[in-house]
Amino acid sequence: LQRPSIPEGLRRLPGPKPLPIIGNVLEMSTNPHLSLTAMSERYGPVYQIQIGMRPVVVLSGSETVRQALIKQGEEFSSRPDLYSFRFINDGKSLAFSSDQAGVWRARRKLAMSALRSFSTLEGSDLGYSCVLEEHICKEGEYLVKQLSSVMEASGSFDPFRHIVVSVANVICGMCFGRRYNHDDQELLSLVNLSDEFVQVAGSGNPVDFIPFLRFLPSQTMKNFLKINARFQNFVQRIVTEHYRTYDKNNIRDITDSLIDHCEDRKLDENSNVQVSDEKIVGIVNDLFGAGFDTISTALSWAVVYLVAYPDTQEKLHQEMKDNVGLERTPLLSDKPNLPFLEAFIMELFRHSSFLPFTIPHCTSKDTALNGYFIPKDTCVFINQWQVNHDPALWKDPYSFIPERFLDADGMTVNKMDAEKVMIFGMGKRRCIGEAIGRTEVFLFLAILIQKLHFHELPGHPLDMTPEYGLTMKHKRCQLRASLRLCQED
Numbered sequence: 493l494q495r496p497s498i499p500e501g502l503r504r505l506p507g508p509k510p511l512p513i514i515g516n517v518l519e520m521s522t523n524p525h526l527s528l529t530a531m532s533e534r535y536g537p538v539y540q541i542q543i544g545m546r547p548v549v550v551l552s553g554s555e556t557v558r559q560a561l562i563k564q565g566e567e568f569s570s571r572p573d574l575y576s577f578r579f580i581n582d583g584k585s586l587a588f589s590s591d592q593a594g595v596w597r598a599r600r601k602l603a604m605s606a607l608r609s610f611s612t613l614e615g616s617d618l619g620y621s622c623v624l625e626e627h628i629c630k631e632g633e634y635l636v637k638q639l640s641s642v643m644e645a646s647g648s649f650d651p652f653r654h655i656v657v658s659v660a661n662v663i664c665g666m667c668f669g670r671r672y673n674h675d676d677q678e679l680l681s682l683v684n685l686s687d688e689f690v691q692v693a694g695s696g697n698p699v700d701f702i703p704f705l706r707f708l709p710s711q712t713m714k715n716f717l718k719i720n721a722r723f724q725n726f727v728q729r730i731v732t733e734h735y736r737t738y739d740k741n742n743i744r745d746i747t748d749s750l751i752d753h754c755e756d757r758k759l760d761e762n763s764n765v766q767v768s769d770e771k772i773v774g775i776v777n778d779l780f781g782a783g784f785d786t787i788s789t790a791l792s793w794a795v796v797y798l799v800a801y802p803d804t805q806e807k808l809h810q811e812m813k814d815n816v817g818l819e820r821t822p823l824l825s826d827k828p829n830l831p832f833l834e835a836f837i838m839e840l841f842r843h844s845s846f847l848p849f850t851i852p853h854c855t856s857k858d859t860a861l862n863g864y865f866i867p868k869d870t871c872v873f874i875n876q877w878q879v880n881h882d883p884a885l886w887k888d889p890y891s892f893i894p895e896r897f898l899d900a901d902g903m904t905v906n907k908m909d910a911e912k913v914m915i916f917g918m919g920k921r922r923c924i925g926e927a928i929g930r931t932e933v934f935l936f937l938a939i940l941i942q943k944l945h946f947h948e949l950p951g952h953p954l955d956m957t958p959e960y961g962l963t964m965k966h967k968r969c970q971l972r973a974s975l976r977l978c979q980e981d
């Protein structure tokens with residue numbers, strides 16, 4: 493590799509010395525969020541590692557990340573062309589593909605508008621502020637029933653296994669206008685396979701950077717291809733059915749609205765961005781995929797934290813009892829009266845940092861950051877985990893203390909502190925499902941805390957060590973739950 497010449501006035505990036513062929517792969521270990529955080533203490537907030545033969549710039553520190561993604565957003569918002577990304581959504585993913593800026597921008601705008609219109613629609617039941625709230629509340633109530641009946645039948649349950657179906661049903665409702673039963677084998681086999689997807693898609697997977705590894709047999713990679721194919725198949729069948737039954741005067745869901753956009757565009761001869769129908773309708777694949785894995789991972793962690801911190805669980809239930817009561821389902825409008833729940837969610841996002849890195853970024857032209865030269869097409873990792881555990885930002889960063897987000901009166905969440913938590917990325921690539929994500933985590937959790945009391949299963953101690961990936965999950969576990977209302981009766 494030729495080292496690029498550095499323009500005058502700029503410095504060469506610091507970083508560990510790479511080994512031939514493999515670069516710094518060994519130093520990255522199996523937990524890159526930890527090893528790259530440790531390296532930032534040595535080399536500072538902007539440094540370079542080499543994975544295989546490819547240089548990768550790692551950004552940490554809130555100010556540096558903000559400078560790159562917001563102030564210099566245009567230069568840092570592309571995606572690198574990585575091997576594993578070519579298989580996600582058949583290489584046509586909105587989130588992972590290295591689409592040209594114009595195409596990505598047009599698709600992102602469409603996706604945002606479809607999400608907004610289908611989440612803010614009026615629900616069929618006037619008791620809810622919108623259809624999203626209605627879907628979540630109904631699925632939340634159903635989840636409570638489901639967990640209670642599994643408890644009765646088996647004495648314990650695997651939280652992820654059940655939460656993922658409820659969460660998938662909310663996004664399926666919006667995207668496809670349908671829901672699935674908790675024992676639907678097709679949906680279960682799809683959503684329960686996400687573990688291997690996130691392992692391969694996590695930042696720093698050597699196979700993305702060292703070409704000869706692609707020729708070695710790997711069960712994980714085989715499974716990754718299988719999951720992508722199955723996912724693609726599942727969505728394609730639903731899309732085909734939507735095309736067959738599409739009626740311009742009755743747009744039923746996000747899939748219909750994307751088909752409708754393709755039809756309208758055919759009539760619009762002035763349309764100037766060339767995006768294929770396949771890429772437009774394929775957006776629904778991204779929304780469905782991103783819409784269930786992230787939120788179910790967050791909620792499953794939330795239940796595990798409730799079990800690990802029983803005093804916090806009691807305090808949350810008490811807050812619910814005092815401010816909402818135990819009779820009616822909690823609603824979005826209850827949020828201002830549940831500050832401790834909001835603080836718990838912020839601390840859950842910060843402490844678990846279950847999305848340790850954003851999806852990798854890439855520079856769109858030669859640029860400079862903090863006085864260092866970064867050439868065009870350099871892959872950039874953004875270390876959200878480091879930002880959320882930076883001792884310069886957080887007192888006692890490794891302890892789980894929801895109260896850190898409350899003002900001295902204990903009644904209000906400190907917005908400035910809440911904004912320091914980084915879990916949805918920032919700037920031009922910031923998550924487009926953030927509002928839905930925050931709404932779902934709040935409402936599902938409010939319902940679970942109101943109705944159920946979670947405990948450890950005797951003889952099965954909790955293991956909270958995260959498994960590294962695009963989203964980090966806790967190990968599958970068995971927990972117990974008892975109904976709160978029964979106890980109070």
Ligand code: HEM
Pocket residue numbers: 586587588600603607663778779780782783784786787790847849850851852915916917918920921922923924925926928929930933
């Ligand atoms: C991108 C987090 C929920 C759709 C992202 C990124 C993060 C993230 C970190 C990458 C940002 C970057 O590359 O800089 C989360 C978290 C969620 C969540 C923590 C839930 C708690 C959702 C939901 C949807 C969604 C519910 C859709 C319904 C997307 C899409 C992108 C994205 C399409 C790609 C945006 C782009 O590349 O322009 N999300 N997400 N996310 N998210 Fe989310």
